[in-house]
Amino acid sequence: MARWMYGTDNYSLPCDGMVMAMLAHSVSMLLIKVAITNGINKYVMVAYSYSLSTIMLLPFLFFLHRSKRPSLTLSALCAFFLLSLFGSSGDMMTYAGIELSSPTLASAMLSLVPAFTFVLALIFRMEEVHWTHYSSQAKVLGTIVSIAGAFVMILYKGPTIFAIVSDSSNKLQFSPQLNWVVGGIFCVGSSLVSSMWYIYQASVAKKYSSVTVIVFFQLLFSTILSVVIALIKVSDPTEWKLKLDMGLIAILYQAIGATLIRYTLCTWCVHRTGPLFCAMFKPLGIIFTVCMGAIFLGDDFNLGSVIGSAIISVGFYALVWGKYKEESNIENLGSSSHNAPLLQYVA
Template identity: 65%
Template sequence: MVRWVNGGRGKLLPFLGMLLAMLTQSGSMVVIKFAMTDGINKYVMVVYSMALSSFFLLPFALFQHRSEGPPLTFSALCSFLLLALFVSSAQIMSYIGIELSSPTLASAILNLVPAFTFVLALIFRMEKVEWRNFSSEAKVLGTVVSISGAFVVILYKGPPIGMKVQFSTQLNWILGGICCVADSLFTSMWYIYQASVAKKYPAVTVILFFQFLFSTIPCGIFALISVRDPTEWKLSFDAGLSVVLYQAIGATMLRYVLCTWCVHREGPLFCAMFKPVGIIFTAIMSAIFLGENLGLGSLIGGVIIVVGFYAVLWGKSREENNDEKKGITGIKNKK
């Protein structure tokens, strides 16, 4: 990442943007855990956060649509709806996973997103594997290593590193880890499909607005079925309102806008390199605000995931460099 910082102002802004995006995501995990411990319903938080995010993005989406956005068609709206289903499913799984386990575990398992994205890209023929090519072998091996690391984090909690703290039961830890894996899978599906949608409809703010708006609908239906007590929907001027505002403005709207902008500027590979930073941010913030200590299993599994993660990135980066060299050589040969 150092070479991007040294690349001048043009590289520094995306670098700072992704750091801020990871910081807001880590803060979100800690805030969610704190809010649920304080008695705030997780499903209600999702609904209010999505609804407020779409409300705040509405004026920007209207401006972009009128100035440069292509016409809204029924096909485009159906695409936005499918993206919204991926987003809402990921959000619900994330909240359940954090409630049952810990923010640190959820942050560690999010590093499975590149591995799942690579597997899905292979299935939909967006990626290729040449088994005699070392870079392709690195991508496959890195994917297997990342998934193995996730199993270590889920199945082996281990003793706490530092002072003794009270953890959830082992069963809750495993179930929470499985929900976090589902969150990573839905996020990967969102990445794959978003790449296709963005080519057909490049107005980023409009896409995000409809995603948040349409996400509010299934999340609202799910919450109405799950939350029967009307008092749980009431928001007062206390910690509950602060949590919802942070989730809507910082963790949802700002993070998605920053990630989308950075992907547009520097590509998905650049953004993916910041995932392990989230583990560091989350571990520090969990220790400060929640009094949580890092478990040995989370540490070992997190290291394994990061090693596999960077193996995938290295293989992908080397493939792209080779493709660029082949392209330049092809141009020279034509001349």
């Protein structure tokens, strides 16, 4: 995929890293669904996961590249806190969305990240649109199509393509159809926050080059935020007790695979290639989640999910194609890198 888009081997390692990150995220979504269905509180799970990730990364902070790190300033700490706010908010929304809908829907909504990134860049005048250029038309059309596909998935479930045995133990707050809609809205919100995270991550990585420090302070601040929220939302002390069950497995995986490893991979890849390249791999999450959900959970897959996923993917790759053509034109014109739009950023 990287060679098709960029025609160079410089992106081979980031390509492999993002494939691993998407696979880790897809497994995470399935485990979240199973753990919540089996009774673990989502706020408690987030708090424990972030806490364990922070503790595990702490030793590396003292030994890796200490002599090459930039000085830790107040502005850097504020930037790390804002990154953690985006990251933890997105995770909370994802957990809520998966609880009310399905891992498949949550994974499909991740493909909205490039579209939201493009819209935010336009709002803040970090990206330009030239309506007479095919590349700009493709970006705008791709954004609209992607968002339309998301609404199709949320508002239309359609008939089930392959049947499952439903788990009635899942505690839903609304009717099944309303749960699906509300869960989809949470997942869209998570994608919006994730796009903010990718954009700001690229800016922070340019100013502060130590990936280990960036990830550690993100996790530390996310731990503080998630623990405070959990203490407010969870009043029953028994919900904090851990048992040898799927909840503990989910927490361990969230801490190691979905948080520590995925955060490190995404931060490193954004630092190497920029946010758009990393966002390009989001549709892989749909494939991974659908396949694993069908095999391990017997998760249902509806006609609306098929249609919506296809529409989102078409819009997604239209946006990426438009961006690729725009970058090619910039290179051909010999433009300097500091005049390139935000989404073309390479740290």
